[in-house]
Amino acid sequence: MTATGEDRTGARMEGRPVGPWWWERWRGAVLDGALAFVSAVECSIEGVEFARDAGLPSSVGVVFGALAGSVLLVRRMWPVAVVLVFIAVAPAQMGYLMGLVGLYTLAASEAPRRIIGALSGMAFTGVFIVWFVQATQITRGEDAGVSGDAVVGGDEWFALFLGLTVAIGLTAPPVLLGLYVGARRRLMESLRERADSLERELQLLAERAEERAEWARGEERTRIAREMHDVVAHRVSLMVVHAAALQAVARKDPEKAVKNAALVGDMGRQALTELREMLGVLRSGDGFSTVRSAEPVSVPLAAVGAAAAAAASRAEDEVGEGPCLAELEVLVGQSAAAGMVVELSVEGEVRVYAAEVEQTAYRVVQEALTNVHKHAAGAKTHVRLAHRSAEIAMQVENGPPPEPGAAGAARLPSGGNGLLGMKERVAELGGVFVSGPTDAGGFRVSAVIPA
Structure with missing residues (x-):
């Protein structure tokens, strides 16, 4: 007492x-x-x-x-x-x-x-x-x-x-x-x-919730940036390459110039369609109507990430739910039309995978080809796809550019986020991603994703 x-x-x-x-x-x-x-x-x-x-x-x-x-x-x-x-x-x-x-x-x-x-x-x-x-x-x-x-x-x-x-x-x-x-x-x-x-x-x-909200904000920013990069960067890069080729052959080969101009127009329209789809979803608030009463700090970013992903999946292909491995030939053909010497080889029995697995594999190849256009224009590139029993493997390897100044001839800007985005996508599915220069002076990108 x-x-x-x-x-x-x-x-x-x-x-x-x-x-x-x-x-x-x-x-x-x-x-x-x-x-x-x-x-x-x-x-x-x-x-x-x-x-x-x-x-x-x-x-x-x-x-x-x-x-x-x-x-x-x-x-x-x-x-x-x-x-x-x-x-x-x-x-x-x-x-x-x-x-x-x-x-x-x-x-x-x-x-x-x-x-x-x-x-x-x-x-x-x-x-x-x-x-x-x-x-x-x-x-x-x-x-x-x-x-x-x-x-x-x-x-x-x-x-x-x-x-x-x-x-x-x-x-x-x-x-x-x-x-x-x-x-x-x-x-x-x-x-x-x-x-x-x-x-x-x-x-x-409350402190932990604030930390989780801050972490979620960072994750959603990264996700939105990755979706925007994957949806637009590849086609815009091809447009720049075709525009450079058009400028080079405009006087020498008018027929080829007209063909390149048509390709640039098609790719530009596709890029604008994808941007319009994504921005339309973000402005209409399709991801916001169901979360108005949630926390005002973290929810909008989460809704934006979900909306960006939904817009990206709708804008990828007008007839499908998103990019798939069956479209790799079209993807490689677009790069070949832009002047890249590229080969595609497929090993193993072709089969259908989960949508996120096929989209991630497609994105890895797409970003690797975009990097070749940016950093090794004119280099010979080999795309390999291997279907295994419990996993799917892909590899994009290019040799050195044929001319010392060819790498920067197209003057394509690079933010250094492409490889990071590929690694994050593969890691989310429990896969392994490796990239680095080769002994021959080229660059190799490899990824293995569980099936």
Whole structure:
């Protein structure tokens, strides 16, 4: 029932009033001081009669009663000592207020139940014996100034009843009230600790949610950039290559120039169609209508990523759900039409895979061919596709450019994100992606995706 140093320090930091010594608040100190004063006065008055019966000076009884009653000052620190003092002075018929307050404080404290029960039993026994003996003396007419004829009966049952009634009245109510108050206080402290724990957990969850939202924002930005890059970059790169070839042969071979111009127009229209599809989905909010009530920070980016993926899948091919391995020949043919010397070889038994596997394989080959156009224009390229029992493997390898300056002849910009995007796509499906230069001065891109 005492305030520890840690609790008092915390109370000072929180600005709460802190009482002196072992009191948590000043009002508790004032209350205990008032109770101790009243108890000291009571015990002093009762001590006068006790000293007279014992043949001692009245001043001794007053001092003894004042000292005994003032023990209530330490009831919060040592409630056991208060009850023991009450049991000690009970035969002198003094300290009843001290007994009531002491038993209540002991029962409400954190003392073990066996100690509370033992001291309560001792106090009950002491009060019962004192009042039983006194009532017996009254009924037998042994008190001074009362004759035997004036005593009604001499019945000891009255003394027993009086002793039990007084003992129960002085011990049971304070003990029961103290037990109730102590249990309620412990329950409130437990609820307060649980509330603090829940508040800390909610704070941690909020921090983790913010971290996950930040991570989701980064993932969606990467995903949107990858989708835009895969959908548009290849055709735009081919358009630039054809435009450069058109500029070179415009005067020498008008027929070939017209053919290249038609190819550029077709590829431009396809690129515009894909961009229009994607931007149309993003502006119409197809991915937003179902998530209006969600978190305003992370959901829009997630919806944008989903919308970009949906637009990309719709814009890839007007008759299918997206690019597939069956379209590799068309893809290779487009690069060949742009002037690349490219060969396609397929090994193993051709079969159908999951849509995401075929799309990823297609994208890897597409991006590898785009990189050849950017960095090794005119280099001979070999595309290999291998169908295996539990996986599908692809490899795009090109030799060195035929002329030292051919690599940058088309002046195609490069952001350096193509290889990273391919690696991320393959890793999402549990595959392996490897890229790097060859000993012959070319470049090789390899990927293996589980089927």
